[in-house]
Amino acid sequence: MSRPTAFTRLTGIDHPVVLGPFGGLSSVDLTASVSAGGGLGSYGLYGYDGDRIRATAAALRARTTKPFALNLWLPVPGEVEPEPTAADFARYLAPLRPYFAELDLPLPERPERYLPDLDEQIAATLEVRPAVLSVVYGVPSPALMAAAHGAGTVVLGTATTVDEAHALQDAGVDAIVASGAEAGGHRVSFLRPPEESLVGLFALLPQVVDAVDVPVVAAGGIADARGVRAAVALGADAVQVGTAFLATDQSAASSAHRSMLRGPDAAHTVLTRALSGRLARGLPNRVTAEITDPAPFPVQNWLTGRFRPTAADRGNAELLSLWAGQSATLAAEADAAALLRSLVAALD
Numbered sequence: 164m165s166r167p168t169a170f171t172r173l174t175g176i177d178h179p180v181v182l183g184p185f186g187g188l189s190s191v192d193l194t195a196s197v198s199a200g201g202g203l204g205s206y207g208l209y210g211y212d213g214d215r216i217r218a219t220a221a222a223l224r225a226r227t228t229k230p231f232a233l234n235l236w237l238p239v240p241g242e243v244e245p246e247p248t249a250a251d252f253a254r255y256l257a258p259l260r261p262y263f264a265e266l267d268l269p270l271p272e273r274p275e276r277y278l279p280d281l282d283e284q285i286a287a288t289l290e291v292r293p294a295v296l297s298v299v300y301g302v303p304s305p306a307l308m309a310a311a312h313g314a315g316t317v318v319l320g321t322a323t324t325v326d327e328a329h330a331l332q333d334a335g336v337d338a339i340v341a342s343g344a345e346a347g348g349h350r351v352s353f354l355r356p357p358e359e360s361l362v363g364l365f366a367l368l369p370q371v372v373d374a375v376d377v378p379v380v381a382a383g384g385i386a387d388a389r390g391v392r393a394a395v396a397l398g399a400d401a402v403q404v405g406t407a408f409l410a411t412d413q414s415a416a417s418s419a420h421r422s423m424l425r426g427p428d429a430a431h432t433v434l435t436r437a438l439s440g441r442l443a444r445g446l447p448n449r450v451t452a453e454i455t456d457p458a459p460f461p462v463q464n465w466l467t468g469r470f471r472p473t474a475a476d477r478g479n480a481e482l483l484s485l486w487a488g489q490s491a492t493l494a495a496e497a498d499a500a501a502l503l504r505s506l507v508a509a510l511d
């Protein structure tokens with residue numbers, strides 16, 4: 164049985180183990196399973212509108228009465244909101260046309276918008292009163308902090324550098340995820356370009372712990388008991404695990420993605436902008452090799468999102484985003500509850 168930490172007291176969970184949110188790939192099954200097991204299941208709301216957020220929270224509550232976290236992406240300061248013209252759109256689509264042809268899909272029309280309205284997402288998220296709201300890509304506004312605390316929701320920010328941890332603490336977040344460069348998925352840096360913010364967790368974690376007074380959650384490359392113990396030794400109040408849970412039977416990752424995570428090439432992750440326009444860590448495939456000049460985010464993510472689900476249905480791993488962290492080969496458990504138990508056992 165793990166001992167309480169500042170993070171477990173803050174969030175009301177039994178064990179300081181967090182399932183990382185997976186924007187686009189979270190599943191109610193996996194999130195509920197981790198929360199029901201006494202950890203903190205997180206669910207990524209990237210791309211969800213208000214109705215879908217309310218439905219997701221209801222589905223989670225139908226499965227568990229325990230606390231869970233919902234996760235939102237904040238707009239990156241200084242990132243130009245791209246409003247591509249018809250000509251821009253055609254230019255961005257051009258390098259992707261062969262993939263639509265290969266999958267027998269029609270070319271997409273230019274959409275009215277690429278992402279749901281952030282205010283709508285925030286309102287719906289706070290309306291359902293999750294125990295925890297975790298955010299990436301920035302610092303929550305004073306209004307968001309006040310509204311979250313008014314709803315009884317704990318706010319978790321995400322830092323990839325010590326400077327970002329300071330900024331998050333100054334904004335009043337209740338706890339900070341220190342996300343090392345080993346982590347799977349997007350590099351959520353917001354003060355400097357992500358390419359200049361690639362600090363490994365062994366270096367980042369103790370520096371963030373020294374820099375802030377709030378509890379720190381270690382993320383990036385933690386996939387088994389050894390990683391949990393190392394993170395605790397470096398001062399973590401909790402661990403956040405992504406890739407090892409993504410590989411379990413309860414995850415929403417396609418079978419093509421999951422078999423790549425379990426395959427011989429799982430060790431060879433790359434950082435790429437090819438799939439979404441923003442830097443992210445995953446396994447290489449044809450898209451990461453061939454797309455050298457992607458459209459800006461969120462246009463590229465929307466465009467590839469028109470063919471990725473079909474590629475997943477057809478088991479075509481070459482045309483998917485294969486997000487994975489550097490410890491993917493350590494992801495040994497097939498069952499999420501068993502993985503959670505093995506991570507918690509390291510805290511005895």
Ligand SMILES: Cc1cc2nc3c(=O)[nH]c(=O)nc-3n(C[C@H](O)[C@H](O)[C@H](O)COP(=O)(O)O)c2cc1C
Binds near residue numbers: 342382386409487
């Ligand atoms: C497929 C995938 C999607 C992710 N999406 C999000 C997201 O939407 N929001 C977020 O805060 N973190 C996201 N992450 C990061 C994870 O929540 C977690 O912090 C990270 O996976 C931990 O590193 P690890 O993969 O080495 O365990 C994602 C990771 C993966 C693998």
